[in-house]
Amino acid sequence: MARLSLRDARVWQIFSLGLLLIFGVSKLGFDQTLTNIALIISTALATQWLCGRFIAGVPFDPLSPLITAFSLCLLLRTSSPEFLVLGAVLAIGSKFILRFDGKHIFNPGNFGVAAMLLFTNVAWISPAQWGSKTWAAFLFICLACLVLSRARRADIAIAFLGSYVAILLLRALYLGDPLAIPMKQMQSGALLLFTFFMITDPKTTPDRRSARILFAVMVAAAGAWLQFAYYLPQGLIYALFFASPLVPLLDRLFPRERSDVRFQWSRPALN
Amino acid sequence: MEMNPMARYARPLLAAALLSCSGLFAAAPAHAFCGFYVAKADAKLFNKASKVVVARKGEQTAVTMASDYEGDLKEFALVIPVPTVVGKDQIKIIESAWVDHLDAYSAPRLVEYFDPDPCNPPIAYSAATPRNTVMMAMADSSASRAKALGVKIEAQYTVGEYDILILSATQSDGLSTWLTESGYKIPQGAAPVLGSYIKQDMKFFVARVNLTEQAKTGRQFLRPIQVNYSTHKFMLPIRLGTVNSNGPQDMIMLMLTEKGRVETTNYRTIRMPSNMDVPIFTKTDFGGFYRAMFDHQVKKDDMRAVYLEYAWDMGWCDPCAADPLPNNQLVALGAFWLNQSASKEDLRLPPRMSNVFVTRLHVRYDAAHFPEDLVFQETADRANFQGRYVLRHPYTGQSSCPQLDDYQRSLQTRFEREATTLTQLTGWDLAEIRTKMRANGQAVK
Numbered sequence: 001m002a003r004l005s006l007r008d009a010r011v012w013q014i015f016s017l018g019l020l021l022i023f024g025v026s027k028l029g030f031d032q033t034l035t036n037i038a039l040i041i042s043t044a045l046a047t048q049w050l051c052g053r054f055i056a057g058v059p060f061d062p063l064s065p066l067i068t069a070f071s072l073c074l075l076l077r078t079s080s081p082e083f084l085v086l087g088a089v090l091a092i093g094s095k096f097i098l099r100f101d102g103k104h105i106f107n108p109g110n111f112g113v114a115a116m117l118l119f120t121n122v123a124w125i126s127p128a129q130w131g132s133k134t135w136a137a138f139l140f141i142c143l144a145c146l147v148l149s150r151a152r153r154a155d156i157a158i159a160f161l162g163s164y165v166a167i168l169l170l171r172a173l174y175l176g177d178p179l180a181i182p183m184k185q186m187q188s189g190a191l192l193l194f195t196f197f198m199i200t201d202p203k204t205t206p207d208r209r210s211a212r213i214l215f216a217v218m219v220a221a222a223g224a225w226l227q228f229a230y231y232l233p234q235g236l237i238y239a240l241f242f243a244s245p246l247v248p249l250l251d252r253l254f255p256r257e258r259s260d261v262r263f264q265w266s267r268p269a270l271n
Numbered sequence: 272m273e274m275n276p277m278a279r280y281a282r283p284l285l286a287a288a289l290l291s292c293s294g295l296f297a298a299a300p301a302h303a304f305c306g307f308y309v310a311k312a313d314a315k316l317f318n319k320a321s322k323v324v325v326a327r328k329g330e331q332t333a334v335t336m337a338s339d340y341e342g343d344l345k346e347f348a349l350v351i352p353v354p355t356v357v358g359k360d361q362i363k364i365i366e367s368a369w370v371d372h373l374d375a376y377s378a379p380r381l382v383e384y385f386d387p388d389p390c391n392p393p394i395a396y397s398a399a400t401p402r403n404t405v406m407m408a409m410a411d412s413s414a415s416r417a418k419a420l421g422v423k424i425e426a427q428y429t430v431g432e433y434d435i436l437i438l439s440a441t442q443s444d445g446l447s448t449w450l451t452e453s454g455y456k457i458p459q460g461a462a463p464v465l466g467s468y469i470k471q472d473m474k475f476f477v478a479r480v481n482l483t484e485q486a487k488t489g490r491q492f493l494r495p496i497q498v499n500y501s502t503h504k505f506m507l508p509i510r511l512g513t514v515n516s517n518g519p520q521d522m523i524m525l526m527l528t529e530k531g532r533v534e535t536t537n538y539r540t541i542r543m544p545s546n547m548d549v550p551i552f553t554k555t556d557f558g559g560f561y562r563a564m565f566d567h568q569v570k571k572d573d574m575r576a577v578y579l580e581y582a583w584d585m586g587w588c589d590p591c592a593a594d595p596l597p598n599n600q601l602v603a604l605g606a607f608w609l610n611q612s613a614s615k616e617d618l619r620l621p622p623r624m625s626n627v628f629v630t631r632l633h634v635r636y637d638a639a640h641f642p643e644d645l646v647f648q649e650t651a652d653r654a655n656f657q658g659r660y661v662l663r664h665p666y667t668g669q670s671s672c673p674q675l676d677d678y679q680r681s682l683q684t685r686f687e688r689e690a691t692t693l694t695q696l697t698g699w700d701l702a703e704i705r706t707k708m709r710a711n712g713q714a715v716k
Contacts, residue, residue: 028539029541029542031652077650077652078651079531079651079652079653121530121651122651123651124648124650124651124652126534126536126540126650127536127537128534128535128536128537128538128539128540129539130539131539131572131575131576132539132575133572133573133575174470175466175467175470175471176443176463176466176467176470177463177467177642178463178642180639180642181642181643184537184642184643185537185643230503231503231504231505231506231646233536233537233646233648
C-alpha cells in the first residue's frame with residue numbers, strides 16, 4: 001500500500017468531501033443513509049482492490065476509490081441500495097477498463113453517475129439538495145481544498161466556472177431577467193462540487209493547459225445547453241461524460257511540452 | 272382517577288380499526304402506521320393558497336388549476352405561460368370535488384392512540400385505521416391590432432364556462448400593450464417577465480369567464496381548468512404571479528406520476544417534520560398547529576425551500592385522511608396511463624398496488640426568494656412519506672398494580688417531551704404550552 005502523505009492532494013480532497021458529506025447528511029437531510037454510505041465505500045474499495053490485483057497488477061491504493069466513493073455518496077440517489085453498488089462498481093471499473101494511452105478516459109465518479117442516469121431508470125441526482133444558504137461555507141471549503149491540494153488544476157476550475165457564470169449572466173441579459181436569477185443559479189452546491197471535485201480531476205483532463213481551458217469551456221457550454229434547453233438538471237454531468245472521450249484527441253492535437261512530466265498523484269508538484 | 276371521556280369509546284373504535292386494517296390492508300407491511308385519523312390540514316387553511324394538480328408521464332403533461340376566486344366573475348381572468356399552442360381538445364374542465372378529494376387524501380394528518388391498561392398490557396398487535404393567477408379583466412380586440420403589436424391569437428375557444436385565447440407574441444411591450452388595451456389590468460413590472468417567457472418560446476394561455484355559459488352550469492364557483500400538452504419542460508411558471516403581489520403566496524402542488532416522488536431541481540425540497548408526538552390539546556385546533564409549524568419551518572429555512580407533505584402510492588393510505596381516488600378521477604386529473612391498462616370496471620375503483628404515485632409539495636414564495644420558475648424532476652423513489660402527527664392519550668381507567676407507578680412516572684417524561692417537540696416545531700412559548708397541557712389533563716410540571 002502506498003504510504004500516506006499530506007503532500008498528496010487526495011488526502012485533502014477526501015477530508016473536504018468527508019466534511020461535506022457529514023454536513024449534508026446531518027444538517028441538510030440528504031437522502032443518503034449511513035448503511036448506503038458504508039455500502040458505497042466498501043464496494044468502491046473492493047472493486048479497486050480486485051481490479052488492481054487482477055486487471056492492472058498494481059498495488060492497492062485506497063485514496064482514489066475513497067474520493068470516488070465520497071462523490072457517489074454526495075451525488076447518486078437510487079431506488080434501492082443494490083443500484084448504489086452497481087454505480088460504485090461501474091465507477092471504479094471504468095478506470096481499469098476504459099483506458100487510452102496510459103490514462104483512464106472518464107472521471108470515475110462522473111462515469112458512475114452518468115452511466116446510472118443514462119442507462120437505468122432507477123437513479124437520479126438532487127442538485128438542489130444543498131440549498132443556497134450554506135453556499136458560502138461550501139465555496140470556502142472548496143477553495144481551501146484547492147489551495148491545500150496543490151494539484152495544479154486551478155486553471156480548469158477557473159476556466160470552467162468563469163465560462164459557466166458568463167453563460168448564466170448572458171442568458172439573463174438576453175432574457176431580460178433580473179440579476180437575482182443568475183445569482184441564484186450560481187449559488188449551487190452541486191455546481192461547486194462538480195467544479196472542484198469532478199472536472200478538475202487531473203487524471204482525466206488534457207495534459208496541456210490551453211487544451212484544458214478549451215475543454216472546460218466546451219463542458220460549460222454543453223452543460224448549460226442541456227440544462228436550459230432540455231431542462232436536464234444533470235446537464236453538467238452529461239456534458240463532462242460526453243466530452244471526456246475527446247480528451248485523448250485534445251492530447252494529440254495539443255501534445256504536452258517535452259519538459260512536462262505527466263501528472264502523478266504522489267508527485268503533484270512536478271506537474 | 273377521573274374517567275377520560277375519550278377512554279370510554281376507545282375500545283370499540285380500536286376493534287373497528289383492527290377489522291378494517293385486516294380487511295383493506297392485508298398486503299400492507301406489518302410495521303405500517305397505526306392510529307385514528309382525526310383531522311387534516313388541507314389547502315383551505317392557507318390564505319392565498321392555490322392548488323395545482325400536475326400529472327406527467329414521459330413528456331405528456333396535464334396541469335389542472337383550481338381557483339378559490341370569490342370576486343365578481345366578470346373580473347376573473349387567468350394568464351399563464353404554456354410551452355406550446357394547445358388545441359381545444361387539450362383543454363378540459365374538471366370537477367372541483369376531484370381536486371379537493373386529492374387535496375384531502377394527501378393532506379397532513381393527526382392520528383391518536385390510547386394507552387392500554389398498564390396493569391393488563393395487551394398482546395402486541397399492529398393495527399392501522401383507515402381513517403394564481405393574475406387577475407385581470409378582458410375585452411374583445413381586433414386581430415389586426417394584435418398583429419400590429421406583434422401579438423398573434425393562435426386559437427380561440429369556449430370550453431365549459433371559460434373563454435380561452437392562446438396567444439403568441441414577438442415582444443413583451445406589444446403583448447402588455449395588447450393585454451392592457453383588451454381590458455386586462457397588467458400589474459406593473461410584468462412586461463420584463465412576459466418578455467423572458469416570449470424569448471423562451473412560451474405561449475400564453477388566457478382564460479376569462481363566459482357569463483352565459485357560467486349561468487348554464489348553475490354553479491356559484493369556477494371549476495378547475497386543465498391544460499394538456501407534451502413538453503420536456505417539467506416546470507410551473509410562478510413569476511407572473513409574484514409581480515406586484517402583496518406578500519408571499521402559498522401553492523399546493525399535487526403531482527401524479529408513474530415512477531415515483533417528484534422534487535424541485537432548482538430549489539431545495541425538504542420533508543416536513545413528521546411522525547412526532549404532540550400534546551393532546553393540538554386536536555382542538557389541528558389547523559392552527561399545522562399553520563404555525565409551516566410558518567415556523569418557512570422562517571427557519573429563510574423561505575427558500577419547497578416542502579414535501581406527502582409521497583405515497585395511490586393504491587392505499589395509512590391512516591387515510593380521505594379514501595384513495597378512483598381510477599376514473601385520476602384519469603380525469605391527467606393520469607392518462609391508467610386508461611391504457613385498466614378495464615371499465617377497474618376505472619371506478621382505486622388502483623390496486625397502483626402505478627400512480629402522488630407527491631404533495633407545498634411552497635410559500637415571493638419574487639425575492641423565488642426569482643426563478645419551479646423546475647421539477649420525477650425520481651425513482653417510491654418510499655412512502657406523510658405529514659403525520661400523533662396524540663397519545665394516557666390510560667385513565669381504574670387499575671392498581673406495582674407497574675402503575677412506573678407508568679405514571681413515564682407519563683411525566685412523555686408529556687415533557689411532547690411539550691418540547693411542540694415548541695421546537697412551532698416556536699410557541701413553552702410555558703404557554705405547559706399551561707394548555709395542564710388544562711387538557713396532561714399533568715406536566
